[in-house]
Amino acid sequence: MSAQKTWRALELIEWTAGYFERAGIPTARLDAELLLAHALNQNRMWLYLNYEYVVSGQPLDAYRELVRRRHAREPVAYLTGRREFMSLSFEVNRGTLIPRPETETLVELALDWLRSEERECLKVAENETDQRVQLADIGCGSGAIGVALAYALQDNGAAVVSTDISEAALETARRNAESAGVGGSIEFRLGDGLSVFHAGERFDAVVSNPPYVRTADLERLPPESRLYEPREALDGGADGFAALRPLISGVGGFLKPGGFAAFEVGEGQAEQALALFETSKLFESAETALDMSGIERVVYGRRRG
Numbered sequence: 174m175s176a177q178k179t180w181r182a183l184e185l186i187e188w189t190a191g192y193f194e195r196a197g198i199p200t201a202r203l204d205a206e207l208l209l210a211h212a213l214n215q216n217r218m219w220l221y222l223n224y225e226y227v228v229s230g231q232p233l234d235a236y237r238e239l240v241r242r243r244h245a246r247e248p249v250a251y252l253t254g255r256r257e258f259m260s261l262s263f264e265v266n267r268g269t270l271i272p273r274p275e276t277e278t279l280v281e282l283a284l285d286w287l288r289s290e291e292r293e294c295l296k297v298a299e300n301e302t303d304q305r306v307q308l309a310d311i312g313c314g315s316g317a318i319g320v321a322l323a324y325a326l327q328d329n330g331a332a333v334v335s336t337d338i339s340e341a342a343l344e345t346a347r348r349n350a351e352s353a354g355v356g357g358s359i360e361f362r363l364g365d366g367l368s369v370f371h372a373g374e375r376f377d378a379v380v381s382n383p384p385y386v387r388t389a390d391l392e393r394l395p396p397e398s399r400l401y402e403p404r405e406a407l408d409g410g411a412d413g414f415a416a417l418r419p420l421i422s423g424v425g426g427f428l429k430p431g432g433f434a435a436f437e438v439g440e441g442q443a444e445q446a447l448a449l450f451e452t453s454k455l456f457e458s459a460e461t462a463l464d465m466s467g468i469e470r471v472v473y474g475r476r477r478g
């Protein structure tokens with residue numbers, strides 16, 4: 174990208190798309206557009222209408238830096254600081270996993286259940302002061318799952334406990350809750366797995382997308398994940414179940430009778446996760462749900478009534 178030349182928006186996009194393609198970046202042109210729009214503080218639609226716009230000065234310098242970092246495989250979401258999930262815009266940074274489209278499967282499944290008649294049948298004890306549906310999102314990262322649930326259930330009233338082992342992730346999640354307008358519905362707790370729950374606490378539903386990648390497989394992840402995303406959000410230990418096993422085995426004790434638990438799992442992990450639900454005895458049945466690529470992505474169960 175020569176410094177002397179006058180660069181128009183379309184020329185920059187085309188030059189960058191070629192540069193990214195040669196580096197093996199799969200979404201080269203899209204990424205170029207997203208980064209240029211970001212450097213110009215505009216959206217992609219504006220770019221399409223302003224292909225002849227001359228980019229110079231500070232925005233051109235900023236764009237060059239973004240291109241350099243993307244070429245080193247830093248994810249676009251970290252460069253723009255945002256990622257969409259369940260039609261909401263989330264702040265993300267290197268302290269949080271980037272929300273994935275397949276995780277929407279988990280949210281939609283939980284929502285279907287929470288809106289179903291089955292859930293209506295869940296008795297709210299008469300002495301319960303909080304009549305809102307009680308939810309928990311364990312290992313919330315950017316907060317995406319809990320925020321999307323609280324947002325979708327605003328009219329019904331939902332109280333969400335979102336947890337993480339990282340204080341920095343919780344800070345990001347708090348901001349995301351505020352900007353989605355559900356800050357008042359979510360309580361954030363710092364801690365590991367089920368240890369954040371109080372004795373006697375019972376939820377209508379507990380969901381989680383825990384780290385589940387086998388340690389040996391981390392090196393095979395795309396460079397975007399491997400080099401930039403937080404290890405503690407990905408590394409599921411030697412067999413990938415270091416976080417999942419205690420969650421599935423113990424979650425039943427924190428559910429109301431008839432309550433619902435759902436966990437995201439990696440490709441090929443569903444069967445073992447189902448077996449954990451069965452071993453726990455507290456669950457009536459456990460099933461799996463497919464993501465949009467047809468992979469068994471979520472394992473879920475309902476506590477005995």
Ligand code: GLN
Pocket residue numbers: 273382383384385386394398406407408437
């Ligand atoms: N879906 C992520 C990946 O394969 C893993 C997320 C997780 O471990 N929860 O990159």
